Amino acid sequence: DAKTTQPPSMDCAEGRAANLPCNHSTISGNEYVYWYRQIHSQGPQYIIHGLKNNETNEMASLIITEDRKSSTLILPHATLRDTAVYYCIVRVDSSGSARQLTFGSGTQLTVLP
């Protein structure tokens, strides 16, 4: 699986949009971009994933650049409960095996009141 690069930390004001970047310049054509988050001392939570089109769900939006070498996770109206470590992962979309989930260090997002 391709390696990803994320900033170690970011701050965001409550109610504002949080934009979390991820670089994955070595991504291959059959690899998806996944985002998870982990609130302190809890298990990771799936947020969203995409291949090349932008995606949106009830939690967030995912913007993938045309060359697919980077992406941005957008939390449109950040709340204090969004404070967590956010992981960007790229992986081949096979049968859903978690074996292929490789988590890096992620981005610590702190939402400030």
Added chain:
Amino acid sequence: DGGITQSPKYLFRKEGQNVTLSCEQNLNHDAMYWYRQDPGQGLRLIYYSQIVNDFQKGDIAEGYSVSREKKESFPLTVTSAQKNPTAFYLCASSATGTRSPFFGPGTRLTVL
């Protein structure tokens, strides 16, 4: 509600003792996994099981053992052979054909 139960949330053991961490899921998922997380780091795969009575080693299986006698249960034993067992342990499961595994709440093991 469906989900994964890991118990206990906090566990303390003396050095040299084996300890077993519980993982139960009622999601009817075929595959189950154990990950280890150390402070400030990502997750590393210990063992995984795609089907009952079958399991494979992950990237850091040394010092650990598992069993998969039932679909809903995948206990992890941390043996005395594990050199640095203090960590946060996460169990996950996934259904065949799905893309996003579901994680349990984790067990924080501290070996004194």
